[in-house]
Amino acid sequence: MNKSEAKQRVEELRNLLDEANQAYYQDAQPFMSDKEFDEKLKELEQLETEFELQDPDSPTNRVGGEVSSVFETVQHPVPLLSLDNTYNEEELNDFDGRVKRILDHEDYDYMVELKFDGASIRLRYENGKLALGATRGDGQQGDDITNNVKTIRDIPISLNGDYPEVVEVRGEAYMEREAFARMNQHREEQGLSVFANPRNSTAGSLKMQDPKAVAQRPIRFFAFDLLLDEEDDSLTQLRKVEMLQEFGLPVSEHYKVCSGIDEVHQVIKDWEELRHELPYETDGVVIKVNQSNLREQLGSTSKFPRWAIAYKFEAEQATTVINDITLQVGRLGTITPVAELEAVQLAGTTVKRASLHNEDEIQRKDIRIGDTVVVEKAGEIIPQVISVVNPDRDDRNEPFTFPDKCPACGSELIKLEDEVAWRCVNPTCPPQVRIRIEHFASRDAMDIEGLGESVVDQLVSESLINTYADLYDLEKAQIIELERMAEKSAQNLIDAIEKSKQQPFERVIYALGIRFVGKTVAKDLARAFKTMDKLQSLAEEELEAVDSIGPRIAESVVEFFNNEKNQAIVRRLGEHGLQFEKEEEEQASSIFEGKKFVLTGSLPTYTRKEATELIEKHGGKTTSSVSGNTDFVLAGESAGSKLDKANELGITVLDEAKFREMIGE
Numbered sequence: 299m300n301k302s303e304a305k306q307r308v309e310e311l312r313n314l315l316d317e318a319n320q321a322y323y324q325d326a327q328p329f330m331s332d333k334e335f336d337e338k339l340k341e342l343e344q345l346e347t348e349f350e351l352q353d354p355d356s357p358t359n360r361v362g363g364e365v366s367s368v369f370e371t372v373q374h375p376v377p378l379l380s381l382d383n384t385y386n387e388e389e390l391n392d393f394d395g396r397v398k399r400i401l402d403h404e405d406y407d408y409m410v411e412l413k414f415d416g417a418s419i420r421l422r423y424e425n426g427k428l429a430l431g432a433t434r435g436d437g438q439q440g441d442d443i444t445n446n447v448k449t450i451r452d453i454p455i456s457l458n459g460d461y462p463e464v465v466e467v468r469g470e471a472y473m474e475r476e477a478f479a480r481m482n483q484h485r486e487e488q489g490l491s492v493f494a495n496p497r498n499s500t501a502g503s504l505k506m507q508d509p510k511a512v513a514q515r516p517i518r519f520f521a522f523d524l525l526l527d528e529e530d531d532s533l534t535q536l537r538k539v540e541m542l543q544e545f546g547l548p549v550s551e552h553y554k555v556c557s558g559i560d561e562v563h564q565v566i567k568d569w570e571e572l573r574h575e576l577p578y579e580t581d582g583v584v585i586k587v588n589q590s591n592l593r594e595q596l597g598s599t600s601k602f603p604r605w606a607i608a609y610k611f612e613a614e615q616a617t618t619v620i621n622d623i624t625l626q627v628g629r630l631g632t633i634t635p636v637a638e639l640e641a642v643q644l645a646g647t648t649v650k651r652a653s654l655h656n657e658d659e660i661q662r663k664d665i666r667i668g669d670t671v672v673v674e675k676a677g678e679i680i681p682q683v684i685s686v687v688n689p690d691r692d693d694r695n696e697p698f699t700f701p702d703k704c705p706a707c708g709s710e711l712i713k714l715e716d717e718v719a720w721r722c723v724n725p726t727c728p729p730q731v732r733i734r735i736e737h738f739a740s741r742d743a744m745d746i747e748g749l750g751e752s753v754v755d756q757l758v759s760e761s762l763i764n765t766y767a768d769l770y771d772l773e774k775a776q777i778i779e780l781e782r783m784a785e786k787s788a789q790n791l792i793d794a795i796e797k798s799k800q801q802p803f804e805r806v807i808y809a810l811g812i813r814f815v816g817k818t819v820a821k822d823l824a825r826a827f828k829t830m831d832k833l834q835s836l837a838e839e840e841l842e843a844v845d846s847i848g849p850r851i852a853e854s855v856v857e858f859f860n861n862e863k864n865q866a867i868v869r870r871l872g873e874h875g876l877q878f879e880k881e882e883e884e885q886a887s888s889i890f891e892g893k894k895f896v897l898t899g900s901l902p903t904y905t906r907k908e909a910t911e912l913i914e915k916h917g918g919k920t921t922s923s924v925s926g927n928t929d930f931v932l933a934g935e936s937a938g939s940k941l942d943k944a945n946e947l948g949i950t951v952l953d954e955a956k957f958r959e960m961i962g963e
């Protein structure tokens with residue numbers, strides 16, 4: 299390669315990598331694998347060195363993120379750098395060789411930590427109080443996301459122990475796999491777009507503008523670095539981790555000091571397997587020179603420190619063929635496309651199906667029946683289709699056209715504003731009917747024992763029931779006819795259905811299966827409006843006056859009760875004698891009548907829920923933030939800013955003992 303060829307290739311790579319950075323960090327829609335990205339970056343670096351084509355603006359010299367215009371920009375006093383990385387053992391030995399050479403055989407060891415796959419965050423504590431939370435941004439400056447960070451429960455508002463005046467913490471915000479999958483499933487059911495993986499969803503969540511919405515996301519945090527104003531030369535990474543722990547910051551227990559690179563290799567081998575058993579995603583391990591004073595000697599480039607390197611694991615992938623694309627109908631009518639795959643082994647399990655999420659996703663990846671595709675199982679309990687192999691083949695099938703009719707009942711599908719999912723809104727669509735009845739009978743709703751999937755399935759397909767209201771007209775003789783039913787089991791089912799009539803009002807509300815109305819909202823509705831009559835007659839504004847009810851829920855409730863078919867069903871439930879009124883709450887006393895409480899910190903024996911129930915039993919209410927209207931703050935251990943605020947405003951602060959005394963427990 300001559301210099302002008304090199305120049306051209308360098309240009310090409312820079313453009314490509316800039317685009318990839320944009321897609322990865324800003325759009326959360328990467329179009330190449332990490333390994334490919336890292337290989338291209340290495341190629342660029344080599345060409346820049348060999349042909350002396352360095353440029354401070356090149357992706358080789360910049361941390362990939364950006365600051366956004368939505369938040370205040372903060373300057374990082376010490377830059378937040380990226381990490382050099384490798385995917386192979388030899389390069390790791392090369393890294394060790396360089397360290398050895400520069401340190402001229404001075405004694406050192408390595409701290410090996412897991413590389414958590416989330417979003418990098420910087421925290422600043424002043425006098426033990428959380429003063430700032432910021433994103434890494436471009437490494438030099440980031441977004442001030444303090445209010446969002448304060449909603450992350452793992453992150454203490456106040457430090458413990460013997461801390462210096464200023465403490466700078468670095469760490470990773472992340473989501474556990476299961477919480478992530480649950481959140482995505484929920485979003486899918488609601489017709490919202492789903493996140494590709496926990497990392498994207500964490501990064502996206504941290505940048506939302508409404509801290510209340512951030513608080514709903516299952517964000518966790520691990521601290522992995524500590525910067526003190528006056529750094530002591532004898533500090534080690536190990537000691538820093540211990541100090542972080544002493545300050546009350548969450549630290550992963552999985553770290554190890556290794557006395558040489560061979561030991562590091564061993565630790566990597568172990569994690570290559572064991573990492574799948576962790577509840578969160580890791581994309582490698584980070585190997586850090588343990589001694590702080592040696593780190594200075596090793597120094598940093600503009601992009602990463604020379605005293606650390608990431609050994610990255612490749613995501614587990616497999617290729618297979620899409621035999622078919624089928625459509626699944628959810629409880630609320632959401633249509634989810636599913637890839638039916640040629641069975642393939644992936645991360646220890648056989649994979650036959652993968653959710654394609656929605657029409658947009660299929661179009662974006664241009665997935666067609668008959669395609670060979672790459673599937674990955676990263677961050678998803680359900681595997682994902684990543685990309686099509688060889689999309690330029692000319693013997694491919696036609697692009698997949700999303701049907702405009704429901705696969706189960708043939709009704710026209712519709713797409714609601716702001717939603718990505720198609721929906722079948724036919725209330726008698728069989729799979730929806732089945733799922734709705736199952737939900738109605740489920741343990742947290744009417745709790746009808748013996749009314750499982752297969753019984754519901756038979757009842758619906760025999761047309762014995764079309765809605766959950768029909769359950770209450772069922773006769774024993776009809777049930778006995780079903781498969782695997784006998785005199786006794788039929789009687790049990792009849793009894794269980796009868797017994798469900800005693801379930802309290804809030805369960806009835808939940809059982810109706812109104813979109814966005816979960817158990818908590820159902821409870822709040824029962825409490826606020828007391829009767830079904832009232833609930834049915836409300837306007838959106840009246841609903842929104844309830845604390846926990848936002849416009850989306852209000853709209854959905856009104857829509858449900860405006861539907862004539864639903865009205866008829868609800869009327870029949872009433873005729874069958876279900877509980878349509880909130881029973882009077884047993885009031886223990888009225889000592890807190892009209893009083894507003896705020897809970898903060900953790901109490902020695904009561905959970906938050908128990909304390910709230912006790913307050914309500916005695917006539918009081920709890921709210922989430924301290925203001926001039928607050929009467930009492932019930933504070934437990936490591937109570938944070940709410941307690942400070944209470945003291946500032948001169949509000950009476952109770953501890954659990956005092957509270958118990960007041961209620962006579």
Ligand SMILES: NC(=O)c1ccc[n+]([C@@H]2O[C@H](COP(=O)([O-])OP(=O)(O)OC[C@H]3O[C@@H](n4cnc5c(N)ncnc54)[C@H](O)[C@@H]3O)[C@@H](O)[C@H]2O)c1
Pocket residue numbers: 318319321322323328329330331332333335336361362379380381383411412413414415417418419434469470522584608
């Ligand atoms: N696929 C693509 O198109 C694409 C595009 C851009 C970047 N990427 C990927 O992202 C990488 C660059 O991202 P990056 O700059 O965030 O680097 P990185 O994520 O590979 O490594 C640096 C980060 O690791 C995190 N980290 C987690 N655990 C840690 C620990 N125990 N100690 C220290 N740090 C820890 C820190 O937040 C730090 O910022 C690339 O190497 C590439 O793999 C991919």
Ligand SMILES: [Zn+2]
Pocket residue numbers: 627704705706707708709722723724727728
């Ligand atoms: Zn349908």
